């Protein structure tokens with residue numbers, strides 16, 4: 001099909017000839033005159049471009065989700081419903097979120113307001129934002145430089161979970177999944193969305209130079225910031241098999257197409273250490289689009305999932321027409337932004353063993369800001385201890401310390417076989433210097449990174465002394481602050 005088709009503000013639109021790397025933001029503003037959706041940064045940081053789309057929720061029911069229009073390419077919306085701020089007002093008046101923002105005096109210059117309203121729009125149809133931190137989390141991808149966040153939070157509190165029974169609720173019910181299958185060409189660029197693996201392998205045979213894309217939160221930056229025009233993209237978003245999380249024989253398989261938001265809710269009870277990392281990952285709009293496959297596939301040394309998954313003993317599952325192969329996740333990263341993937345092979349997902357009750361596992365992220373920031377150092381630790389109190393297994397995984405996500409093998413050796421106590425932890429913390437020669441950059445100097453890494457291990461010991469799997473408590477800020485203080489010595 002050589003046309004793009006999606007539902008915009010209640011009406012189906014069809015487009016041909018447009019470049020497939022056109023972002024929704026540019027399309028709305030330049031081609032549709034819908035300038036309510038603002039451009040602040042064009043890189044996912046400010047939320048001024050937030051719009052709402054219908055996605056499949058956990059129980060396969062359709063849900064409204066706020067996303068960044070600056071990071072989504074038009075073909076990624078194939079068959080989907082999109083709502084922009086312009087559609088919120090009806091002949092009967094303003095939407096409840098607009099009224100709440102107005103009542104709370106939540107807007108001054110107004111530049112951020114449409115984006116904030118769209119994040120609140122999602123919040124109004126959600127029933128799970130039942131704690132103050134969840135409201136903050138819902139808004140952490142929206143910056144406002146004038147108003148201050150108190151009135152905006154008041155508006156959020158007023159509307160979250162109010163579930164207005166209006167035309168948007170009706171639109172959800174009526175928005176049966178349309179299928180995303182697409183083979184589109186425009187302005188000399190090609191974008192395909194296969195819905196079966198057979199179709200994917202055929203596309204890769206015909207176009208071996210095509211690049212994978214999933215949520216596009218990483219790859220879109222090449223378009224918006226470097227003005228690149230990737231000639232051939234294959235979206236993996238149509239492959240339902242990659243979107244599943246399944247537990248089989250004590251192993252959890254997480255598909256590469258699972259979003260960070262989905263991983264966050266799944267991991268809350270089963271993998272608290274992974275859940276903690278996902279809490280501090282980007283912002284809500286990015287987590288709704290960004291995927292596990294994209295986070296591992298970009299092989300960034302400062303990605304947050306690699307250390308968390310490596311520490312949990314993850315296995316990478318690679319798939320091609322020839323079948324599947326598996327390797328320890330740490331071996332998936334073979335160099336700076338390089339993976340072990342062969343041509344025409346994709347990451348299908350990761351497999352995680354369940355965490356034994358005797359094990360301790362915690363993740364830490366150290367960044368300049370708590371919300372929506374990239375790690376200077378990310379660390380994830382797993383230690384199993386036998387009935388005698390001896391360490392039987394240790395996986396200490398770091399991001400931001402080397403050209404790839406990496407385990408601290410010398411430090412691990414200093415722990416295994418030793419009593420889990422201050423002396424072994426101190427020896428391991430000192431050994432970290434032998435494992436890494438980190439770089440100095442704007443996020444942190446090499447000595448800072450080494451000190452943080454060692455202190456995080458010390459903090460891990462302190463935190464798990466009395467509670468093997470400490471989860472973030474509602475007053476998480478205090479916990480994080482304490483850890484930052486530990487990290488700074």
Ligand SMILES: Cc1cc2nc3c(=O)[nH]c(=O)nc-3n(C[C@H](O)[C@H](O)[C@H](O)COP(=O)(O)OP(=O)(O)OC[C@H]3O[C@@H](n4cnc5c(N)ncnc54)[C@H](O)[C@@H]3O)c2cc1C
Pocket residue numbers: 043044045211212213214215216217218219220221236256257260280281282283286289290291292293294295296297298302303304305341345346347348372373374375
């Ligand atoms: C403002 C902002 C904040 C961010 N904050 C964080 C953060 O806090 N922590 C963090 O870790 N990251 C962060 N990111 C980076 C990014 O959002 C994540 O890495 C996200 O998980 C990428 O997933 P995606 O599906 O959007 O990837 P895409 O952009 O679709 O793809 C990224 C790369 O992975 C490849 N790829 C995708 N899927 C596969 C697959 N199945 N097999 C093989 N290769 C594949 C693509 O070819 C591409 O090279 C941030 C990004 C932005 C813009």
Ligand code: FES
Pocket residue numbers: 038039040041042043044045046047048049050068069070071
């Ligand atoms: S324009 Fe800033 S997040 Fe999209």
Ligand code: FES
Pocket residue numbers: 106107108109110111112113143144145146147
């Ligand atoms: S009201 Fe001006 S940026 Fe928020």
